[in-house]
Amino acid sequence: MPAKPKVAFFDFTSCEGCQLTIVDLLQTHLGLVNLVEIVQFREAMTEKGEDYAIAFIEGSCTRKSDEDRLRKIREQAAVVVALGACAHLGGVNAMKNRWAIENVQTYVYGEDGKAMYESYEARPISAVIQVDAAIPGCPIDRFEFLHLVQKMLQGRAPKLPDYPLCVECKLKENACLNKLGKPCLGPITRAGCNAICPTYGDGCEGCRGWIPEANFDEMREILRGHGLSDADIDARFTMFNHYQMQHMGDDAPVTTTVSPVKDEPLPTSTFAAPQEEPVR
Amino acid sequence: MTENIRVNVHHVTRVEGHGNIVVDVRDGTIEKCELQIVETPRFFEAMLRGRPYNQASHITSRICGICAIGHATASLRATETALGVELSEQTRLLRKLAFHGEMLDSHILHTYMLVAPDFLNVGSVLPLAVSHPEVVQRALRMKKFSGDLCQVIVGRHTHPIAMTVGGFTHFPSRQELESLREQAEALLADVDATVELFGTLPWPTFERETEFVALVQDDEYGFIDGVIGSTDGPRVPISDYRTVTNERLSAHSTAKHAAFNRDSYMVGALARFNLKHEHLHPRAAAAADHFGLEPVCHKPYMNSAAQVVEIVHCVDDVIMLIDTLLERGVEPEAPAPVTLKPGARGVGSCDVPRGILFHEYQIDENGLIEEANCIIPTGQNLGNVDLDLRALVPTLLTETEDQITLKLEMLVRAYDPCISCSTHFLNVEFVGK
Numbered sequence: 001m002p003a004k005p006k007v008a009f010f011d012f013t014s015c016e017g018c019q020l021t022i023v024d025l026l027q028t029h030l031g032l033v034n035l036v037e038i039v040q041f042r043e044a045m046t047e048k049g050e051d052y053a054i055a056f057i058e059g060s061c062t063r064k065s066d067e068d069r070l071r072k073i074r075e076q077a078a079v080v081v082a083l084g085a086c087a088h089l090g091g092v093n094a095m096k097n098r099w100a101i102e103n104v105q106t107y108v109y110g111e112d113g114k115a116m117y118e119s120y121e122a123r124p125i126s127a128v129i130q131v132d133a134a135i136p137g138c139p140i141d142r143f144e145f146l147h148l149v150q151k152m153l154q155g156r157a158p159k160l161p162d163y164p165l166c167v168e169c170k171l172k173e174n175a176c177l178n179k180l181g182k183p184c185l186g187p188i189t190r191a192g193c194n195a196i197c198p199t200y201g202d203g204c205e206g207c208r209g210w211i212p213e214a215n216f217d218e219m220r221e222i223l224r225g226h227g228l229s230d231a232d233i234d235a236r237f238t239m240f241n242h243y244q245m246q247h248m249g250d251d252a253p254v255t256t257t258v259s260p261v262k263d264e265p266l267p268t269s270t271f272a273a274p275q276e277e278p279v280r
Numbered sequence: 281m282t283e284n285i286r287v288n289v290h291h292v293t294r295v296e297g298h299g300n301i302v303v304d305v306r307d308g309t310i311e312k313c314e315l316q317i318v319e320t321p322r323f324f325e326a327m328l329r330g331r332p333y334n335q336a337s338h339i340t341s342r343i344c345g346i347c348a349i350g351h352a353t354a355s356l357r358a359t360e361t362a363l364g365v366e367l368s369e370q371t372r373l374l375r376k377l378a379f380h381g382e383m384l385d386s387h388i389l390h391t392y393m394l395v396a397p398d399f400l401n402v403g404s405v406l407p408l409a410v411s412h413p414e415v416v417q418r419a420l421r422m423k424k425f426s427g428d429l430c431q432v433i434v435g436r437h438t439h440p441i442a443m444t445v446g447g448f449t450h451f452p453s454r455q456e457l458e459s460l461r462e463q464a465e466a467l468l469a470d471v472d473a474t475v476e477l478f479g480t481l482p483w484p485t486f487e488r489e490t491e492f493v494a495l496v497q498d499d500e501y502g503f504i505d506g507v508i509g510s511t512d513g514p515r516v517p518i519s520d521y522r523t524v525t526n527e528r529l530s531a532h533s534t535a536k537h538a539a540f541n542r543d544s545y546m547v548g549a550l551a552r553f554n555l556k557h558e559h560l561h562p563r564a565a566a567a568a569d570h571f572g573l574e575p576v577c578h579k580p581y582m583n584s585a586a587q588v589v590e591i592v593h594c595v596d597d598v599i600m601l602i603d604t605l606l607e608r609g610v611e612p613e614a615p616a617p618v619t620l621k622p623g624a625r626g627v628g629s630c631d632v633p634r635g636i637l638f639h640e641y642q643i644d645e646n647g648l649i650e651e652a653n654c655i656i657p658t659g660q661n662l663g664n665v666d667l668d669l670r671a672l673v674p675t676l677l678t679e680t681e682d683q684i685t686l687k688l689e690m691l692v693r694a695y696d697p698c699i700s701c702s703t704h705f706l707n708v709e710f711v712g713k
């Protein structure tokens with residue numbers, strides 16, 4: 001019997017929800033741990049091995065000092081898989097890219113605390129290292145992960161669907177939310193999650209990324225038809241895909257220019273302003 | 281007797297998020313003793329600015345994959361308070377049910393997969409699956425139930441879909457509720473076995489008097505809404521949370537500290553048990569007796585035992601909630617309406633698995649968020665962890681460094697720190713500052 005492939009999991013800036021989804025998968029597919037040898041999975045084990053062939057990386061890169069760690073993983077692993085929207089797209093972390101970094105640092109940690117936390121523009125890991133495959137979603141779909149692992153064990157490259165979510169949604173015979181007056185990004189979003197959000201009555205938010213040739217203008221018109229403001233529509237287009245929009249240049253359907261720092265006073269939260277002395 | 285010890289546990293594993301324990305004892309004197317947070321900050325509060333109010337719960341659930349429903353709930357309560365939303369009884373019942381699903385999932389993950397391996401002398405849950413397969417299988421069965429519960433009510437645990445401002449976008453069918461109820465009944469044997477297992481573990485007896493803070497309600501052991509209670513006496517309305525968390529700059533460091541009536545306080549299952557044990561369902565109260573838990577219990581390692589008590593309570597409460605829902609019938613209803621106005625402010629709070637959590641928003645007349653603040657449980661606990669470490673280390677000096685390291689790691693794990701939710705941290709000591 002050939003040796004089992006050695007697998008390691010890593011997390012960068014993330015909520016760890018994708019790793020937890022894999023822990024959840026083990027509830028029904030415990031046999032998976034016999035097909036591979038897990039050498040590193042901080043979520044579930046203390047042991048730590050540095051010899052691995054497949055690296056699953058969760059989370060975005062949000063600081064310069066993480067780049068080296070990413071490059072080391074790339075050197076060691078034969079295959080690097082981006083796990084979830086944070087790693088694949090930048091995900092929710094990239095919403096902060098709307099402002100210069102000093103702005104968000106000051107807002108959360110105040111004038112005195114802003115320098116204590118290193119951070120820079122949030123980005124997908126593919127902006128730093130070469131990535132061989134991605135499992136989209138926020139969080140990932142556990143069965144898509146399973147499917148990918150099975151494919152990889154057979155030495156085959158998995159392929160992501162490049163048709164819109166609406167195709168899956170119609171197969172599930174859901175009533176179309178956009179027709180019911182509820183905003184849904186299904187027409188421009190990559191399928192593969194079995195249209196889980198529309199199935200639970202909520203519009204798709206685009207966590208799996210856009211299909212090639214997504215028609216943003218038409219999508220915007222549909223959303224305007226629901227009475228949404230452009231600020232609201234921009235917020236929807238950028239919830240998981242801010243980084244992509246930023247890097248579309250002039251073609252971007254939303255304005256992602258960073259607010260200037262020099263001309264604007266840095267905001268401090270009126271909520272979180274720390275007091276000098278405790279109020280007792 | 282060890283005169284000099286240096287413990288530097290890099291990346292405490294088996295906790296959500298990243299933390300380092302640093303202990304430096306020279307000639308029997310503690311030079312340094314702290315839990316350091318090495319997580320990257322995520323800036324959620326800054327990100328929420330300018331976003332529509334109805335996105336907030338979906339964004340903030342991404343603060344933490346394990347407390348996703350908790351963050352979503354606190355976020356919704358903040359928005360709903362700001363926008364004057366009155367919830368229906370059905371919405372409240374369904375929210376409680378989803379919340380229990382997450383509480384069970386988190387507590388089972390923590391007690392079985394993160395705490396039990398320490399006591400059973402195995403490195404982690406993977407070797408535990410080899411040495412004690414029945415224990416791991418039971419944990420997975422129980423976890424699957426909590427996942428199924430979340431799925432039926434909100435679509436998935438991480439990240440909930442059907443919870444929205446003012447109500448729900450999807451409703452469980454009668455068959456789904458009946459089947460969940462059956463599964464919950466069937467789980468009771470596993471619940472009993474859980475109490476038995478954790479009753480046999482040698483809980484460390486370390487004790488240090490401190491203050492406990494949790495949400496309290498008049499008539500139930502609840503997790504959503506209520507008032508802020510303290511074992512030192514005061515009751516504070518949720519809207520005044522800042523007088524409890526008291527973030528302040530201290531003279532010796534630029535980090536923020538949380539302190540209410542003492543230098544630090546503890547939140548989480550043990551705090552809840554200490555403050556509202558009289559509302560536990562009988563089976564859960566019996567489990568507490570079995571563990572020798574007595575209010576006010578000042579033994580931090582017992583936080584994990586209190587989590588087991590809450591597992592028992594929540595399974596019973598799930599059955600009761602489902603019975604109520606089946607009796608009144610679940611009807612699809614539109615979310616309750618919001619009233620937009622300039623500068624609407626609201627605070628929402630719930631007691632998530634790791635303790636009391638606050639979200640506060642200010643929303644403008646167009647429904648866009650102007651200001652946001654989130655105070656997470658782990659941030660509130662950090663000061664208390666440091667003081668526990670300081671009290672504990674001198675009692676361990678005769679032990680080997682391995683033993684000391686394990687006991688310190690176990691202490692940190694008992695707090696179940698969820699560091700990935702570093703929206704904004706309190707009381708972090710920085711090396712070199």
Ligand code: SF4
Nearest residue numbers: 017084085086138139
């Ligand atoms: S993709 Fe979503 S679920 Fe996964 S780590 Fe990022 S925020 Fe969490």
Ligand code: SF4
Nearest residue numbers: 166169176177184186
């Ligand atoms: S609900 Fe959304 S995903 Fe489904 S068909 Fe309509 S637009 Fe497409």
Ligand code: SF4
Nearest residue numbers: 193197204205206207
């Ligand atoms: S429906 Fe849309 S937002 Fe929901 S999981 Fe699928 S791609 Fe993501």
